[in-house]
Amino acid sequence: MVAAVFVLALGVLVALPLAPSIRTWKRRIDSRPLRIHERYDHELHRASEERSGSARRAGLRVHGDYRVPEGSSVGALCVDGSVTWDGQAVVEGWLDARGPVTVGRHARLEGSCASDRRLFVGSGSTFERLVGAPVEFGARVDEGATPPSDATRYGKRRFEGLAGRPFISGTGDRTLIDGDLVLDPGEVLDGSLVVRGALTLRSGATVNGSVTCYGDLTVGESARILGAAFSRQSVWLAAESFVAGPCVADRAIRLGQSATVGMENARSTVSAPRIESHAYAAVFGIIHATESGQVA
Template sequence: MWPIMLAALTTLVFSLPLVPAIMEWKRRLDIAPLPIDADHTLDVASVAAEFRAMLDAPGEGDAVKTDRAPGQVLQVMECWDPAPAEIGLRTCWRVLATKGSLILPDDFTFTRELYATHSLSSGLGNRLLTVMTEGDMLFRHGSVLQRWAYARSAHIQSRCRLLGPLLAQQAILIEKECDFSSLTAGSIYFGEEAKRAAKYGASTSGARATGKDQMDRANKMPFRDDGRWIVEHDYTFPSNIHYEGNLIVHGDLWIGTGAWIKGSVKATGSISLGRYARIDGALMCGGALSIARSCAIMGPVTAEQSINVSENCLIGLLSRPTSLVAPEVCICIGTTVHGTVSADDQGRVVWANMASHCDEHE
């Protein structure tokens, strides 16, 4: 009798830890998808749509209470009139919304959301939590964005800091000495020079020449049957060479001046592009990526360490948006990116003479 009881108790003790697993196997509690809070994603358009719906919800007077934005949503005219306490502390704790344009005073901190249907202009040295407008947005000198911003088009003046993502439906113009984390738009102009070149149809990059014009200037490299060229060591791609196919290098790669690779490029080490180089596909590296002036890259650009882009470069096309992603991104004035630029650690817009230039191999 005792041996049977001892065996039963032993079996019970060792079986207890398996009860949750047996219940999960029988009831399948994990089949429903886990909810994801939009605030913890980079989908600015989704968060903006939710905020817009909150503002459109019926309320009593000009006060709207929701879980999304508890407190008062103050409907304002074009020029906001702060309360005496807000003037004294230079801080606004209310959500401001207008069905027209909104112009903000200088040296103010806004701890809640801002919304305008037409246009929105920050003051000098503002600190802004969240900004949304259906029209044009202007961040004046020295302003700081803490969470996210959404607009039809955006102009970011010098010495601004964008700590959160900025999404524009059409274009973003960001000037020198600005920091950013993520920019997304049909066209992202780094400096007035890039925007002027696009406005007047001028080429900001000598590498934008396409088709027969550039092919006639380049010497062709024989096409590989499998479309891939694999190099098992560091390699220097010659200047003024046209190659049709993908290039894979197990090591560091230097691409010479005027080279044209009609495919994608990948290196396990670092990559340096010489002036006027053109890549029709993706450009990926396991180290640091340096792009000399007047280069053109049509596909995604990624690096595991950093990306340095010199002046007058072109990344992507308006009809073919792409992305440029690295932990650290430094882009010179005069460059244009169509799509997204993302820097996990730090993104910076600088003068041409402040960026480290690529080694050029003739």
């Protein structure tokens, strides 16, 4: 008798969680397929989707050029011509212009600001995502930034420079390095590098390929990476340095004075949680700070 009661009680206990299950099963609560599109729009908006919706969603639509008074703010702005914002601009949603955009000092650009042409952001500004060809920062410049003219003309030295380094293997056009690596001034390497430590390119050093490193990536003055640059820590681009492809870091990126990412005919992406940009730095393409972007 006791055993029967016990078994019965146990059966009830086991069955109890199944009651809502059966209800959910039969009533088909929340049974649709997961809606996979537009799920990450807040962080992944694509160009055509944004632009196609511009006219419909713009808070302000301007045909022609537009000059915005200092200190004013907009939620969403779509302009067919150029935009000039004298200073202390505030964009709370997005700005989309087909002509050049000039934003003065101490602007606060939340969301996305895009131009089909040059986008200039003055010093002391904060930003989240900027798109332009190019995006330029800091002190006002009249000439558009240009990548080094000799960007594709470098000598070929296929990993000889790595002799004596903590070398793992060189397969195909890629070399694995276990530990930190420093490329001496003027040193040129042909091929991609995977460095399981920190990587430093001293002034004038060049990698004819892409690099990825687990530690900090430091690109010295006038050093060049003719491919993409990835770091699991931070990337420091010194003055006059150049990265041809995307530049991505897990923590932070600092663009030194006149550092350049991307080229006019090969646009690129700069992305990190925190980005700090100095005067005359330029990015051809997109610069995206997921946590904070600042112009020094």
